[in-house]
Amino acid sequence: MKRARPLSALGPVMLALRLASVRAPAGDQPQWGEPWSRNMVSKEKHLPESFDPKTGRNIKWIAKLGTQAHSTPVVAGGRVYIGTNNEEPRDPKHKGDRGVFLCLDEKTGALVWQLVVPKRDEDSYMDWPRMGMSSEATVEGDRVYLVDNRSAVLCLDANGLANGNDGPFRDEAAYMTPSTSDGKPRQQPGAETHPEVLRPPADGKLLQPGPLDADIIWKFDMVAQAGIWPHDAAHSSVLIHGNYLYLNTANGVDNTHKRIRAPEAPSLIVLDKRTGKWLARDDEHIAPNVFHNTWASPSLGRVNGHDLVFFCGGNGMVYAFETLLDDTASDRPRALKKVFQFDFDPTAPKTEVHRFNGNRREGPSNFYGMPVFFQDRLFVAGGGDIWWGKNEAWLKCIDATRTGDLTTNSVIWSYPLNKHVLCTPAVADGLVFAADCGRIFHCVDMKTGKPLWTHEINGEVWASPLVADGKVYLGTRSGNYYLFAAGREKKVLAELELGDPISATTTAANGTLYIATMTRLLAVKEGAQATMRE
Ligand SMILES: [Ca+2]
Numbered sequence: 001m002k003r004a005r006p007l008s009a010l011g012p013v014m015l016a017l018r019l020a021s022v023r024a025p026a027g028d029q030p031q032w033g034e035p036w037s038r039n040m041v042s043k044e045k046h047l048p049e050s051f052d053p054k055t056g057r058n059i060k061w062i063a064k065l066g067t068q069a070h071s072t073p074v075v076a077g078g079r080v081y082i083g084t085n086n087e088e089p090r091d092p093k094h095k096g097d098r099g100v101f102l103c104l105d106e107k108t109g110a111l112v113w114q115l116v117v118p119k120r121d122e123d124s125y126m127d128w129p130r131m132g133m134s135s136e137a138t139v140e141g142d143r144v145y146l147v148d149n150r151s152a153v154l155c156l157d158a159n160g161l162a163n164g165n166d167g168p169f170r171d172e173a174a175y176m177t178p179s180t181s182d183g184k185p186r187q188q189p190g191a192e193t194h195p196e197v198l199r200p201p202a203d204g205k206l207l208q209p210g211p212l213d214a215d216i217i218w219k220f221d222m223v224a225q226a227g228i229w230p231h232d233a234a235h236s237s238v239l240i241h242g243n244y245l246y247l248n249t250a251n252g253v254d255n256t257h258k259r260i261r262a263p264e265a266p267s268l269i270v271l272d273k274r275t276g277k278w279l280a281r282d283d284e285h286i287a288p289n290v291f292h293n294t295w296a297s298p299s300l301g302r303v304n305g306h307d308l309v310f311f312c313g314g315n316g317m318v319y320a321f322e323t324l325l326d327d328t329a330s331d332r333p334r335a336l337k338k339v340f341q342f343d344f345d346p347t348a349p350k351t352e353v354h355r356f357n358g359n360r361r362e363g364p365s366n367f368y369g370m371p372v373f374f375q376d377r378l379f380v381a382g383g384g385d386i387w388w389g390k391n392e393a394w395l396k397c398i399d400a401t402r403t404g405d406l407t408t409n410s411v412i413w414s415y416p417l418n419k420h421v422l423c424t425p426a427v428a429d430g431l432v433f434a435a436d437c438g439r440i441f442h443c444v445d446m447k448t449g450k451p452l453w454t455h456e457i458n459g460e461v462w463a464s465p466l467v468a469d470g471k472v473y474l475g476t477r478s479g480n481y482y483l484f485a486a487g488r489e490k491k492v493l494a495e496l497e498l499g500d501p502i503s504a505t506t507t508a509a510n511g512t513l514y515i516a517t518m519t520r521l522l523a524v525k526e527g528a529q530a531t532m533r534e
């Protein structure tokens, strides 16, 4: 593939900016997907049909990231938030492999502050080298909720340390200091290695927080406090409902990929957003059948007058739970009350699932994307695990108004995908859009599940399609970027090569698109012209 000129060689904000027109802002995008349905749609208008990073046409600014950036950018309060690694260090005191979470200025892409967290060095399978921070931020007011690369849930101050170090958490120095000097995994082959709490060096030499470092308000360590077993990379997108945070735990297999080491650990937890106190958990005994990990985040919708939390477990089951009431308080985490469950793949094996590890023809299903709630229905994409499971995958539409076991009585339609799926679907104007790792983009009729059109694309799709302003925006792991008309007839508006693999879903906020590749974040705006300099 012909690579575009590596703009990442430019400085973070070395692009002069000229806007041809200024339009009224439509809104922030403070979380991944539409609140709270997680539908991959946006109400933004006047979004570009094309752009060119080589000439700067319709480019507002470009910010350098590290060498991997798997989270989707989030925009709130004049800031853009995105996770990456430390291969493009922004502060010389943070050396070596780290999880990095950037807070950038929305107007210019300049760094406001960054959260830099040491890797887990007990075992590389607990925090994969150079993966960076993969979770999406969720922002409410001046509070930023995030799961870091050590599987800790953090509440951060959007104002950083500029307005002082706010508490109760004030151990930023210890939390940013690695326990070993080189940060490399110290695992021994075959050794029984357990996850450990970060213990900075005994010599007392701590890194000192400066104005570029994040201000942590509170921290909840899912490994130490909820007993999960981290695997590969933590990924969660926190859902806020009232005073409570709902999130998946990223509890997974160990480095053999055939053993669950924390069979009692929760898959879905609820924390108090004010304090980080652990209030509730699922009691569905999901963990023993988690085939790989618990990477799919929850969604929320109102059914029959009640708010329900929808959750796709790492065991191939879809659940709905009652939300907690706003006066919930107890000494120990209570069990979430289940409203329904749905077996996404009922003929798949249900016991000793890890014997199917590496089997591409037969085995259980799991999920990476979120269940989208739309008009009393859930739209769910799932199937065999991309790394270790079977190839089969589906997009399914479920009636979310029933209770109990929905497996046999609530499938409205099921549409087979080509191969492995990681995306969350986008539902708009009677159409459902999804893309799979078999390199096919799908447009399906929302009512019937009948395919309307498909398009063969370059590269696996780890991102989700975004529908906004009558267009579908989608990037792929081969670095190709597609714009389709969001209609019943196929119309490819543009196909670009951005030069680096793309994992992030495109974000639309305040009239601008945010498109992240592995190495750079593009702010794309109709009428903008960036001056490209060496
Ligand atoms: Ca502060």
Ligand SMILES: [Ca+2]
Binding pocket: 165, 166, 167, 168, 169, 170, 171, 172, 215, 216, 217
């Ligand atoms: Ca603090």
